[in-house]
Amino acid sequence: MQTESWHSPVGLTHDAGWELDVLRSLPSSVAETWKLLIAEWLPQWLGIDSVPQMVGAPLRRDGRVHGRVIGCHVGRRVRLRWTPDTLDHETIFQVTLQEDLESPEGGTVIAIHQERLLGPAERQGLLDRWTQVLDALVGAHERELAGGGADLPG
Incomplete structure (x- = not known):
């Protein structure tokens, strides 16, 4: 008996449509990062109050x-049903924070995950957006540590 295997393109899942993941490391504690994420960054990034x-x-x-909050582990993860302004359908959006064990100074790994995307073009557009957002966030933290002001991205 021969079994068939299905090889999906990068980003295509069996049950959640297309998805993406973007990770970056920030030179701040998980607790400090969580406070900024909830109070400033997510409202700005998602266009919500x-x-x-x-x-x-x-x-x-x-x-x-x-949208709605569908999961929250305070200080570590928030999972949302959210309809971006650029789409006509709901997606699942999640941000997870964890200690950066690779960094000798400590820090936080911030991971954005988004699923229920409808195709590769939609995935690529949002992947580009979240990559730019997190790269700008890392750059703002680096400038702040170097003595410049922090101008966090939207």
């Missing part, structure tokens, strides 16, 4: 719901 840390809570902008 705030990110509640309670499962089921809505994500709002100007009184309209743009």
Whole structure:
């Protein structure tokens, strides 16, 4: 009996459509990174008023719901159902923080994961966006450590 194997293109899953992952390391503690992520970065990146840390809570902008919190491990991970302004459908968006064990000074690995994307072009556009966002975030942290001001990306 011969079994068939299915080899999917990079980013295509069997059950969640297309997905992407972007990881970067920041020279700050997980606790400090979480505070900034929840209070500043995610609202700015996602175009929402705030990110509640309670499962089921809505994500709002100007009184309209743009998604919901579907998972939250406070200080480590937040998982959202979210419809980006550039899409006409809901995606799953997750940010995870963990200690950077590779860095001698310590730090945090920030990982963005997004799934339920509809095709390779949509995946590539969002992959480019999150890559730019995290690269700019790392650059802002480097400038801050070097004594310059931090101008965090949107």
